[in-house]
Amino acid sequence: MANFVLKVPSNLRTFSVSAASSNGPSPGVPQSQSGGPVIVELPIDKIRRPLMRTRANDPGKVQELMDSIRQIGLQVPIDVLEVDGVYYGFSGCHRYEAHQRLGLPTIRCKVRRGTQETLRHHLR
Numbered sequence: 001m002a003n004f005v006l007k008v009p010s011n012l013r014t015f016s017v018s019a020a021s022s023n024g025p026s027p028g029v030p031q032s033q034s035g036g037p038v039i040v041e042l043p044i045d046k047i048r049r050p051l052m053r054t055r056a057n058d059p060g061k062v063q064e065l066m067d068s069i070r071q072i073g074l075q076v077p078i079d080v081l082e083v084d085g086v087y088y089g090f091s092g093c094h095r096y097e098a099h100q101r102l103g104l105p106t107i108r109c110k111v112r113r114g115t116q117e118t119l120r121h122h123l124r
């Protein structure tokens with residue numbers, strides 16, 4: 001499946017991307033032409049993390065990732081679900097926290113679209 005990378009300036013607080021698709025994409029949501037996932041830099045504060053308070057990260061892992069990301073950058077994007085224009089992250093918790101602690105404004109994400117039903121499934 002083809003992915004494409006979309007660079008969003010790191011100082012951008014709000015952003016919009018428009019793309020045409022026969023499935024009728026939400027305004028402002030990046031879409032691949034195939035409807036598959038896209039790789040995009042998203043502002044950290046645009047990603048909701050509903051399970052954040054129930055799952056503790058390993059501080060040692062976070063520190064190692066911080067050191068590595070500082071040196072070589074994020075090598076594997078985190079998975080993000082987009083539902084009705086809202087972004088949700090359920091995994092990639094250590095990478096997300098490492099970015100937060102490094103004070104990075106954006107994080108590279110692999111975004112796939114889902115429905116409210118998909119979201120409910122993740123929250124179960």
Ligand code: ADP
Nearest residue numbers: 061068069072073074075076092093094095096
């Ligand atoms: P997470 O909760 O973020 O998934 P894990 O410790 O389970 O944390 O996995 C870390 C992941 O981060 C691995 O899949 C690894 O390939 C990926 N990764 C991406 N960028 C880096 C990097 N710069 N240094 C180390 N691991 C990285």
